[in-house]
Amino acid sequence: MDTSPLPIAEDREGYYGPRNYEYWLSGLVEAHKTLALANAFGVPRRRFVELGAASGRVVRHFAYLKAFEEHWAFDLNWRHVCWVNRYLPKNVLGVQNSSIPTLPLEDNSVDVYQAQSVFTHIEVFELQWLAELRRTLRPGGIAIVTATTSNDLELMTPQWPGYGPFTGHPRWNDNILKELKERGKIVLRYDGERSYSSNVLTHIDYIKDVWGRMFEVSVRPRLKDDTQTVLTLRKR
Ligand SMILES: C[S@@+](CC[C@H](N)C(=O)[O-])C[C@H]1O[C@@H](n2cnc3c(N)ncnc32)[C@H](O)[C@@H]1O
Numbered sequence: 001m002d003t004s005p006l007p008i009a010e011d012r013e014g015y016y017g018p019r020n021y022e023y024w025l026s027g028l029v030e031a032h033k034t035l036a037l038a039n040a041f042g043v044p045r046r047r048f049v050e051l052g053a054a055s056g057r058v059v060r061h062f063a064y065l066k067a068f069e070e071h072w073a074f075d076l077n078w079r080h081v082c083w084v085n086r087y088l089p090k091n092v093l094g095v096q097n098s099s100i101p102t103l104p105l106e107d108n109s110v111d112v113y114q115a116q117s118v119f120t121h122i123e124v125f126e127l128q129w130l131a132e133l134r135r136t137l138r139p140g141g142i143a144i145v146t147a148t149t150s151n152d153l154e155l156m157t158p159q160w161p162g163y164g165p166f167t168g169h170p171r172w173n174d175n176i177l178k179e180l181k182e183r184g185k186i187v188l189r190y191d192g193e194r195s196y197s198s199n200v201l202t203h204i205d206y207i208k209d210v211w212g213r214m215f216e217v218s219v220r221p222r223l224k225d226d227t228q229t230v231l232t233l234r235k236r
Contacts, residue, residue, distance in 0.1 A: 001064070004089070006023065007055035007087075011054075011080065013054045013055075027060060028061045031067070034144055035067060037144055037220065041140075045068045047068065048062055048070065048072070048113075048114070049110050050071075051103075051114070051118055052074070053075050053084065053094070056083070056092065059073045059088070064089065071093070072093050073093065074097045075097070076097060077096075099196075101129040101132045108137070108138045109136055110136045111142075113141075113142070116145075116146050119146065120148045121198055123198045123200055130215070130233070133233070139235055139236065140235065145233060147200075147202045147231060148162065148201050148228055149203065149204045149229040153180070162199065165188070171188050176201070180203045181203050184205075184210070185202050185203070185206060186200075186201045187199075207231065211233065216234040217232075217233055218234070219231060
């Protein structure tokens with residue numbers, strides 16, 4: 001039974017504001033989607049690492065489900081790391097990382113990575129981060145990451161959370177999908193005090209081509225309410 005407190009709304013990275021139950025349930029749903037992919041890829045349940053775990057919306061459920069032997073929760077934000085280590089069970093370890101792509105993990109040691117809504121904000125060093133995931137994954141291990149891709153932009157409606165920030169950005173234009181196809185990636189930057197402040201748009205063909213040189217890339221079929229593309233990157 002989950003007996004940990006919930007983080008206050010300010011520590012939830014904008015997920016569900018003060019709506020406690022929706023916040024908690026959303027993490028449980030994500031955790032089960034990840035486990036379904038891990039099962040589908042036949043990955044052993046030894047080491048799970050969440051990159052950009054924030055205050056543990058998802059990893060808290062793995063901890064209570066005892067889903068893996070080890071659960072690691074990395075984030076840039078020290079406040080999140082402290083929250084995780086203070087309030088989540090002891091089978092989760094929060095560790096701060098920097099924006100330089102390096103993690104204090106051994107080669108070939110991770111079975112499953114998750115990075116939900118993280119590569120959507122990594123404006124530089126994206127490929128170096130992917131190389132770091134690849135270095136640390138065991139052969140056959142998977143990284144489940146989300147990206148805002150051309151597939152999402154084609155379906156975007158005014159109800160989506162990204163609609164206002166994307167279409168209101170000075171870089172946005174009516175031909176952005178065509179431009180994205182040519183460039184592969186476009187970064188929408190914002191002035192802000194957070195440790196990350198951009199939205200990264202990526203063309204699905206760029207992911208298949210360039211990310212595909214490091215991993216076997218699978219695109220998970222869209223589920224209801226998806227606003228980002230879920231990718232499974234398997235180390236050969
Ligand atoms: C939009 S939140 C998503 C939080 C969490 N993945 C979830 O789904 O609830 C993005 C998180 O990623 C973290 N982040 C952004 N870039 C990062 C990086 N390069 N390494 C680690 N964490 C990062 C931010 O500090 C923030 O906590």
